[in-house]
Amino acid sequence: xxxxxxxxxxxxxxxxxxxxxxxxxxxxxxxxxxxxxxxxxxxxxxxxxxxxxxxxxxxxxxxxxxxxxxxxxxxxxxxxxxxxxxxxxxxxxxxxxxxxxxxxxxxxxxxxxxxxxxxxxxxxxxxxxxxxxxxxxxxxxxxxxxxxxxxxxxxxxxxxxxxxxxxxxxxxxxxxxxxxxxxxxxxxxxxxxxxxxxxxxxxxxxxxxxxxxxxxxxxxxxxxxxxxxxxxxxxxxxxxxxxxxxxxxxxxxxxxxxxxxxxxxxxxxxxxxxxxxxxxxxxxxxxxxxxxxxxxxxxxxxxxxxxxxxxxxxxxxxxxxxxxxxxxxxxxxxxxxxxxxxxxxxxxxxxxxxxxxxxxxxxxxxxxxxxxxxxxxxxxxxxxxxxxxxxxxxxxxxxxxxxxxxxxxxxxxxxxxxxxxxxxxxx
Amino acid sequence: xxxxxxxxxxxxxxxxxxxxxxxxxxxxxxxxxxxxxxxxxxxxxxxxxxxxxxxxxxxxxxxxxxxxxxxxxxxxxxxxxxxxxxxxxxxxxxxxxxxxxxxxxxxxxxxxxxxxxxxxxxxxxxxxxxxxxxxxxxxxxxxxxxxxxxxxxxxxxxxxxxxxxxxxxxxxxxxxxxxxxxxxxxxxxxxxxxxxxxxxxxxxxxxxxxxxxxxxxxxxxxxxxxxxxxxxxxxxxxxxxxxxxxxxxxxxxxxxxxxxxxxxxxxxxxxxxxxxxxxxxxxxxxxxxxxxxxxxxxxxxxxxxxxxxxxxxxxxxxxxxxxxxxxxxxxxxxxxxxxxxxxxxxxxxxxxxxxxxxxxxxxxxxxxxxxxxxxxxxxxxxxxxxxxxxxxxxxxxxxxxxxxxxxxxxxxxxxxxxxxxxxxxxx
Numbered sequence: 001x002x003x004x005x006x007x008x009x010x011x012x013x014x015x016x017x018x019x020x021x022x023x024x025x026x027x028x029x030x031x032x033x034x035x036x037x038x039x040x041x042x043x044x045x046x047x048x049x050x051x052x053x054x055x056x057x058x059x060x061x062x063x064x065x066x067x068x069x070x071x072x073x074x075x076x077x078x079x080x081x082x083x084x085x086x087x088x089x090x091x092x093x094x095x096x097x098x099x100x101x102x103x104x105x106x107x108x109x110x111x112x113x114x115x116x117x118x119x120x121x122x123x124x125x126x127x128x129x130x131x132x133x134x135x136x137x138x139x140x141x142x143x144x145x146x147x148x149x150x151x152x153x154x155x156x157x158x159x160x161x162x163x164x165x166x167x168x169x170x171x172x173x174x175x176x177x178x179x180x181x182x183x184x185x186x187x188x189x190x191x192x193x194x195x196x197x198x199x200x201x202x203x204x205x206x207x208x209x210x211x212x213x214x215x216x217x218x219x220x221x222x223x224x225x226x227x228x229x230x231x232x233x234x235x236x237x238x239x240x241x242x243x244x245x246x247x248x249x250x251x252x253x254x255x256x257x258x259x260x261x262x263x264x265x266x267x268x269x270x271x272x273x274x275x276x277x278x279x280x281x282x283x284x285x286x287x288x289x290x291x292x293x294x295x296x297x298x299x300x301x302x303x304x305x306x307x308x309x310x311x312x313x314x315x316x317x318x319x320x321x322x323x324x325x326x327x328x329x330x331x332x333x334x335x336x337x338x339x340x341x342x343x344x345x346x347x348x349x350x351x352x353x354x355x356x357x358x359x360x361x362x363x364x365x366x367x368x369x370x371x372x373x374x375x376x377x378x379x380x381x382x383x384x385x386x387x388x389x390x391x392x393x394x395x396x397x398x399x400x401x402x403x404x405x406x407x408x409x410x411x412x413x414x415x416x417x418x419x420x421x422x423x424x425x426x427x
Numbered sequence: 428x429x430x431x432x433x434x435x436x437x438x439x440x441x442x443x444x445x446x447x448x449x450x451x452x453x454x455x456x457x458x459x460x461x462x463x464x465x466x467x468x469x470x471x472x473x474x475x476x477x478x479x480x481x482x483x484x485x486x487x488x489x490x491x492x493x494x495x496x497x498x499x500x501x502x503x504x505x506x507x508x509x510x511x512x513x514x515x516x517x518x519x520x521x522x523x524x525x526x527x528x529x530x531x532x533x534x535x536x537x538x539x540x541x542x543x544x545x546x547x548x549x550x551x552x553x554x555x556x557x558x559x560x561x562x563x564x565x566x567x568x569x570x571x572x573x574x575x576x577x578x579x580x581x582x583x584x585x586x587x588x589x590x591x592x593x594x595x596x597x598x599x600x601x602x603x604x605x606x607x608x609x610x611x612x613x614x615x616x617x618x619x620x621x622x623x624x625x626x627x628x629x630x631x632x633x634x635x636x637x638x639x640x641x642x643x644x645x646x647x648x649x650x651x652x653x654x655x656x657x658x659x660x661x662x663x664x665x666x667x668x669x670x671x672x673x674x675x676x677x678x679x680x681x682x683x684x685x686x687x688x689x690x691x692x693x694x695x696x697x698x699x700x701x702x703x704x705x706x707x708x709x710x711x712x713x714x715x716x717x718x719x720x721x722x723x724x725x726x727x728x729x730x731x732x733x734x735x736x737x738x739x740x741x742x743x744x745x746x747x748x749x750x751x752x753x754x755x756x757x758x759x760x761x762x763x764x765x766x767x768x769x770x771x772x773x774x775x776x777x778x779x780x781x782x783x784x785x786x787x788x789x790x791x792x793x794x795x796x797x798x799x800x801x802x803x804x805x806x807x808x809x810x811x812x813x814x815x816x817x818x819x820x821x822x823x824x825x826x827x828x829x830x831x832x833x834x835x836x837x838x839x840x841x842x843x844x845x846x847x848x849x850x851x852x853x854x
Contacts, residue, residue, distance in 0.1 A: 069496055088528065094496070101515065122523075123788075124551075160784075160790070163529075163785055163788040170853065179833065179836075182835075184790070184825075186836055187781060187790050187832055188790070189785030191838045192836070192838050193837065193838065193840070193851070195840075196841070196842050202843065205844070205848075209848065214849060214853075353614070354614060354616060358616030359591075360591050361586070361587030361588060361591035362549075363587070398611075398614060399551070399824070399826040400826065405610055408614050413621040413622075414621070415624075416623065416624045416632035418639055422641060426641075
């Protein structure tokens with residue numbers, strides 16, 4: 001398989017703002033910025049290394065606060081050119097941090113409970129954040145087609161971003177996806193290709209395509225653009241802290257799919273500390289999985305450093321990655337910060353979706369049910385401290401996973417008369 | 428029928444900020460603020476009369492700009508208490524005004540084309556704006572139950588707002604609604620009552636309930652709280668102008684259901700002019716309907732002042748009000764400003780949804796297809812001026828009307844091989 005994974009130029013010539021190079025997370029080897037994702041020395045994952053020298057803390061804070069109400073307010077901290085806000089982009093982020101007092105009361109949290117509600121993004125999931133970064137990298141590298149393999153949220157995010165930016169898009173999905181999901185991805189008018197096979201077949205095919213001349217000029221957001229893409233999750237950390245008044249939360253509960261989001265939230269918090277934008281004090285990061293796909297939680301509880309793959313079987317399909325690439329890093333971070341990784345059953349996921357909707361008027365995707373469910377479980381177990389400021393992530397929208405709460409229905413059926421109304425005990 | 432329509436107290440004692448009284452749109456008769464909606468003299472519709480005296484233009488502008496990123500930045504211009512932003516509310520508004528350069532190119536607009544995308548609201552429709560106003564009125568009047576009749580967006584908006592504010596909610600819908608719509612309304616945990624009958628039966632029942640002791644303490648957002656509720660649409664006008672840099676657009680295209688939204692957008696623009704927040708210059712307001720429910724457009728084209736009711740038959744269900752209460756006022760405004768009212772077929776609606784998604788990455792509800800479709804039609808007819816700054820409203824989210832674009836699907840199906848990829852002509 002001829003996947004292009006290593007840098008082929010000797011120097012970065014692209015303008016991606018403070019991004020200085022790619023650096024291997026395992027061995028530290030540095031290569032110039034390019035559409036590559038694995039270290040040429042050790043095949044470890046590459047990530048962005050920044051040059052933040054020369055930033056004055058208070059000037060940076062003012063610049064951010066005067067920026068647009070989207071992720072580009074943090075352009076000085078992201079792998080994007082300084083003029084990114086003026087380019088055609090779907091401008092995700094700056095979603096609500098909802099002070100969830102009703103939910104706090106139900107769960108017994110006294111230190112402040114907040115839901116970071118990423119269903120407010122343009123295509124209603126946090127994927128808009130990461131795709132927006134990949135798009136800027138694609139622009140910088142001269143790609144003209146934006147692509148991905150997906151079974152849901154990512155397809156819509158890529159389709160929408162490409163449409164607005166004037167890119168061709170070509171999204172690969174298993175051919176037998178539910179019709180609703182196909183419509184959500186197809187409406188943006190790009191190529192939507194069904195692959196005769198399962199999601200693993202789709203991924204394998206995409207890896208082949210990247211290494212083939214046919215894939216030239218193609219940016220696969222979560223493959224050859226992955227180092228850039230992944231940085232989008234840092235913006236969740238930035239926003240949470242700024243929305244708390246430039247303060248670190250004590251505890252954050254993050255869903256785990258590949259684990260990338262959790263590691264980048266940690267990276268974002270560390271950056272804010274180093275830049276002096278928040279006071280340096282301890283915080284704990286907690287990972288949340290569904291029991292039916294809980295490889296990281298299983299490893300955490302067993303005290304293992306490696307993650308054994310699982311075959312997913314859960315309603316939380318947006319988290320159903322059985323072999324999470326960043327699993328070991330998640331274990332590291334949970335242990336280093338004093339956090340934990342926990343999982344909940346599908347039934348608990350559904351209960352948690354309803355709990356969040358009933359208390360705060362937020363209709364979450366199944367992934368949001370996972371984080372709220374795990375929050376409840378960890379509070380009951382005394383692992384989460386109810387007296388501490390806690391932030392729970394909701395990364396998607398309930399409208400995309402209606403099936404999960406399909407049992408929810410009418411509380412009564414009556415004839416259109418006052419008598420019938422009274423008989424039903426509704427008065 | 429004992430509907431309570433007239434004021435029963437002699438003086439306003441509630442604190443709803445600058446709202447001074449209710450005033451009849453027909454005869455000007457004033458009554459104190461209360462949960463009433465029709466004039467005791469002439470049965471005309473009551474609307475909010477404000478006391479904006481004492482506002483300094485530049486101080487007001489600064490106050491708004493320093494306000495929260497939601498509708499409460501305009502609290503000084505709304506019937507809400509000054510401390511509204513601190514109350515539990517789902518905080519809608521401040522949605523994106525998307526500069527739609529790609530769409531403009533396709534439609535030949537050179538003067539600047541913008542989409543005000545209200546799918547970014549918490550429950551993904553503009554209804555969050557109006558329900559938020561009704562909720563504050565309900566709080567002020569001491570109501571404990573929030574209610575409405577609905578077939579869609581409104582049910583979710585009321586359920587979510589009530590959940591967060593700690594109100595009981597009781598929403599009435601036809602018992603045979605599609606399961607998906609029932610789920611979207613039921614998930615917030617309030618009472619969801621199916622009425623054996625059609626939407627007219629539901630409305631008739633609600634009117635009876637308001638006049639009955641059983642309905643005491645109930646705020647029906649679009650009946651006894653309608654004067655407050657309706658004001659929420661003013662915030663669309665405020666946001667559009669502020670987002671354009673405190674400037675009036677030349678042309679606005681607004682969907683028509685009851686017609687209330689269009690009239691309140693005009694009211695909002697007039698207020699901004701009177702307060703000196705924008706320069707006073709001409710603007711034109713255009714109304715958009717679906718052909719299958721086009722009573723106002725039919726009257727406009729025929730030169731009539733009255734609107735003859737129709738039996739709706741269109742996929743644009745959120746606009747399907749056959750007997751629009753504010754129809755005559757819409758005709759007035761379209762004619763006074765030099766605008767027009769036009770309609771498009773269901774096929775044109777679907778085409779316009781796809782056009783907007785393909786060009787700007789915005790997946791609109793059918794109502795958004797109506798406004799974009801009408802915009803295209805009016806440009807082709809030379810009624811809209813392509814050289815003028817034009818704003819088109821998208822008031823809802825495509826995820827709620829997936830059926831409308833159900834025909835959208837895979838562009839190709841291939842085996843997971845490069846050969847198959849090439850054969851399909853995708854390289």
